[in-house]
Amino acid sequence: MELIKFSEKVAKLAKKLKLDDCELLLTNNRVLSARIENKEITLELKEDIFSAGLRVLKRGKIGYVPITEPNFDLLERGIKTALLKAAPSPLPSFVVIETLPPKLDTFDGAVARLFEAPGKVQEIARELVGRAYATGKIETIEGAIQIEIEQRLVSTLHSPEVAYAERTGFSAFAEVNSKDFDFIAGRKLPEIAQVIELGATVARSLSDQETSPEQENMRGKTVPVIMHPVMLEELLRRLVAEHLYASTVQEGMSRLRLGDQVAPELFTLWDDATAPYDGNTFPTDDEGTPSRKNLIIENGILKMFLYDRTTAIKDGVESTGNGKRRPVLIEEEHEAPVRCTINDIYLAPGKQTLDEMVKDIEHGLLVKMLLGFHTANRTTGDFANPLYIGRVIRNGTIVALPEPGRWAIKGNALDCLKTIKAISCETKATGSGVLPWVTMELTVA
């Protein structure tokens, strides 16, 4: 599927239907994965996975058309139906894409070449499993090695330029004994030696000791918690970001104000869709606004809110390049509404090592994943969830795993940012950002 040709045909159709403007997000994916289920490895291929999300404007009305087949009869029917008694548009027109950022790094030939050698992908999976079992600590192991090539295009009817990129993806994941996991995710081929050690590294890190909040006398107490980058991103993306969106601010529902000290001085946070080989890296957002880096919180002070074009027009400002198709619940990207959405999240690393941060804790926890965090309250930022994956720290040493089903952690995402005491110098690329470990305070519920 050639997306540029498809977009040219859409432009012709738009003219035939006398549309005033038309905005198009097209994707076409190919994915190969080797799924790991203990010693069994199964290959799975996804081909020609095409999606198109259109927004169309005619006489001040806006219509939305999502389709998954590159079929112009279907598209024409969709556009006509969408414009029948359509609602007034908050946008007078779509962006005219004139200048694009310099070419961004989104494609790694080494990943693409793996499609020609699928045996290699399977071999990596087999090696990962073999090394994990060699530790003698495996009861169960689940995981996957996945490679992807995505073509992605954003265009509008009156743009001289088309935002287009081919993006590769590589991810590896291993969960051991349902007790801990690790992963590598990005757009570039990582060191294979690192990938094949994933399961073994997790297995070796599992303590035989398990403990409960009662044994630790922690129930109901506020304790120091080292938040793993994966959980930290969840907290920032799901709860904190909601209060950074101009849409929430305009509605009067944000708890944050510009210029407020929302975190300690050591906390500097930005979002970016231009960083090499990261998850959201693309020349524009889904509305055609050029991608950029936004410094959101500097030295703990809130510097800006995030805008898409609809909210930007309301406030008479420029979009910050955060108009993305973000699902409300289960929609695929092409059918999701365009709205304020944070890009890849970056938190400036600190000065302490993770080891030093652990040593500084007399009695506390390391939290890697809270179960069911998607159910947290985005309006208030409150959460209270079982601790699924983590460690117990006593006298500056990691000593035990939390006993399953016995621990829960509660707090408020906006309040706990203010309790951050330390940030590690080490960082982890999560596939949608790069974040360090942080020490903060939370309550054992």
Added chain:
Amino acid sequence: MVPRLDDEIKIRRLTAQVLRYAAQKVEYADLLYERVLRIELQKLPDRVIQKPFNAKARVQLRLLDNGKKVELKVGTLEFASLKQAIDDGVKLLKISPVPPKPVCLAPIPNPGKVHYGTPAPKTFPAHKIFATIIDGVEKIARQIETQYPGMEVKPEYWFFSQREEKVIADTDGIFKTQVMPRTFFQLLTRVKGPEGKMTQTRARLGNPLPYSFIVAPAKNGFRLSRLAAQHIREWMEKTVELQTAVSLTPEEVNSLTHMVLHYSTLGVFVHEALGHNFEADIVKAGGSGIIDQAGKPKGMVAAEDVNILDGPLPRKFDQGFGTEFIDDEGVEVQTKLLAEHGVARDMILNRETAAYFGLTPNGGAFSELGDRRIPRMSNTFVMPASKRQWYKTLEELIADIPRGIILVGTSGGAVSKDGMSSSVLIGYLIENGKITKTVKPSNFSAKTLYALRYVDGFAGPVSIADVGFCGKGQTKYVGDGGPLWTRIKNNEFVSLSIQG
């Protein structure tokens, strides 16, 4: 009258052509073609999005040869694409290792029956439906604001109604189709109190029914159905009620003698705590806390008075958001008895795991458009195994509780091997058999094997009206539920943490 696909002949011809090609290359192949025509309305904080046309379709192909399997997702039902996918799949099969136990598929029972489903609209008066919902919800929100001065009620919602069509065909000559409707409404209510305090709830309605389930015909067009209007009002009022809700300390939670779960809270609890553990692929991988890797149930998972089932309510294909007639492999969906008198029994099977464990498939294989077909729950629910402790009303059920809590609603849940978590939207404190206070949202978690062992009473009829979207790497519509109220003795394996 069972509905048919308009283009059934064309699709039958094409799938036969594809499968003939596959049969030249592999021992067995089957395919699943799914397409959905949907209308959709989304009200976000600052905008309303109306989508009167959303068309989705994907194909899943499965090739088996020499005990090996490859699964392929393909974008379009076109011979050229599918032929290419088969060629690529054959290459992958060649390099695939033979699994520890060769893959085979249990036969499809009732292979000769072709057509399944219930009538589903082919066209929708979308804008009339959308206008009715927008006006109806807004009107109720403003009524609530008048009723509770100083409260700002901010509703967000998502409505869709769709016609679903699927075709299953294989190289052994199977050809089956299913056509059915499905309609969904989710309301997220946010309330800002006079002092800026914010509260939030989420409520859902969903069924395998046309849009008239939410928007009913009226004299001059449409109106919100009585069920929808009542549900919307009830949950907006609850969100206001949360403004004055109290929290409980861990000591106060420990002092509770009982928890009484509404079916909407119990349903997600049963789905997460127990349901996933009965899915045969999880069992096979050693991830079930209830059934060992050889398929042998580990025994007691609930109190003696508890049966746990999955599937449609017997003979009721118009209820339960996860209800279908056939699964995505063409197997008729059975109502599975997962636990009987508290003892684990059946698994949820696809054809592959049925063959692996030497069982007959029971209609548990589902996929998200074009994804691989794996064992999934459809509607998971508790059914009292006897009438012994089954009361008629909530008042009777709580009359002898000195200090307990009623838990209502959910904003979802999650499962791990040994435990589960579900978020509860609102609670009510019970003191000496009476409801005394509203309690803030909470999180309910439990150790899987012990979760339902302390059930000691029920009240009201069984409902599977709770609506969910189950994850597991791909999304599946599900329902869940149980008796209107279920009473559980507080115990060391269940924990509740209240927000605030």
